[in-house]
Amino acid sequence: MRADDGTWIEAVYDPCTGDDGGETAIVVAHGFTGSVDRPAVRRAVRAFSRYAPVVTFSFRGHGRSGGFSTVGDREVLDLAAAVAWARSLGHRRVVTVGFSMGGSVVLRHGALYASPGAADGDGGADRDVAERVGRVGARSGAHADAVVSVSAPARWYYRGTAPMRRLHWMVTRPAGRLVGRYGFRTRIHREAWDPVPLSPVAAAALVAPAPLLIVHGDRDPYFPLDHPRMLAAAAGDAAELWLERGMGHAENAADESLLTRIADWVARR
Template identity: 30%
Template sequence: MTLPHGWRGSEKPKSPMPNFLRRLKTTPKRKLALWAALGYSALVLGGALLGAEIVLRSKTRWVKGDFVPVGRRGNKLYLPASPETLSKGPLGIVPLLPNRGHLVVGPHRMVGTVVERPILQERGALPQGALAWVSTYLYNGTPAQLGAEYEDVLVPTEVGEMPAWHMPPRHAEKDALIVVVHGHGGQRAQALRMLPAMLRTGCGSLFVTFRNAYGAPKVGKGYLTLGDTEAEDVVAALAWAREQGYKRIILFGFSMGGNIVLSVLRPKFEPYPLPIVGVMLDSPALEWRDTIRWQAQRFGLPGFLARRVGRFTQRIVTQRSGQDFDVVDQIAAAPHFKVPILMWHGTRDHTIPLAQAEALYAARPDLVEFHRVEDAKHIRTWNISPKEYDGQLERFVARVLGRESCE
């Protein structure tokens, strides 16, 4: 065999250096440092601008879920595998128009490459092969999906009328009302999973929204204040409840809604239109600076960079909206709380750090009943064990109302 000219048998031919690496090697170090600084600054600024926009103005008309084709055989449904269809606990299935069915399906098991789930509840019809909305939130419409009686109402506030669903108590006179507040970018339908348990307590329920959320009045540039001014809309709901003949209030907040209902407890709103006897929190956002930093790390940024992006995001938010993050720091406000609190938070929550709920419990173990829910994602604590969650809710309501039973 003839060897290439100039190559010895014990040597390997050198591959030509790529042009980019050659140029990089010959570029002055000062210029490289400048490029690196510019790239770092662009990454921090870009991340902060995007983060600020999400914090200030995030809303959608759609309840989260997947759209998938659904097969059916008897009392079983068959779904393609996805993170949503493989989630623990029950799912809601809603075929797209013109069909108007609704199903609740139970725990999953794999059958070959598809997901099998038993049908637990069914309203209307689900045609074979229908394209359907599938979600861990179970419901994407109104209380009518559960067969519950309700009325659409408008809660008057200083900035306009807030849409709400009112479910009066089933078998009792108006006494206590549970005011339910959804989260950041959320919808009232997210809490419909808990409605049967709320109805069993004998209380009325009011699912209300707040300024700058989907379907609610826009104020100014439409910026959210993360619980601060939104609390005024919930206080207005208390005044509405008083006019309807209710005597006591329990607040129930999800995610940012948890911060909103805790913001209602500030001394500035006292005396309240009606007494607040208890608060329930599901996956609450208790400290926004920590949450923003957590979100930056969630998207893959290393810790030191996430902290920098988080700080810049906070500055941009404050410059645009005047946001005071101290005002919505509910962990710092914990010493001033006076009413019992029931709280759930999941160990797999990638939206709000579990450590925030743990900190609130550590600060007020005398007031807070805390349930750490293993394997639960954000606002999916109910899905892990619906009966257990419902029981905790019903017992808490009975306790704060001084009842031996819920009805």
């Protein structure tokens, strides 16, 4: 599929393997350095597809997609294309589930792409950002009906943990970008954000009226628990917060039980 800025994005459609799939589709947004064929992503697909058809895709700069990773900025265009594709296949309801970087992207996407029934300005209050990354509603059917954000940061430029300091080195240094390209199959854009995109915590406040589920592990080595708590506080009554005992970070740490509970939450919303 093609994002609104012309970037080609690889995507995979997995039909529902259960009895109830049809109206709802789940779109999975992987974490940084992930792709559609990574084992943790495929494990999530197997769990989710028992409840609904699943669309997975590789963010720009990842896997077989074109372009370069902007680490959560223009990736919102990739997600919008995947949501619109799911609707083009006949699914009237689409739920986005994002992990880590993908978790921040589903929040920004939920804020910037308003549902057709939302009042003018709802879900897209940051108009300068919306104009730059894709006008709200520019792609028909690109909005999400519910949002699940797993292991997402609340704020940009966080360097409070050793894994995040290593990630910032990989993104900002020429040697780090070489490691990303050849060690992690991830092509990283060399330019800094300009302007800085809407932060996840600001986006969380704009996702409503779509339901929002925030999931985070209490042993996440990247983002401590103040991140999910900030996101939930910003979203208010629209959000449900799950703090998972013993869980690490993102799709690699999401076990079968958690993935099944997320799929069940999706089915009930």
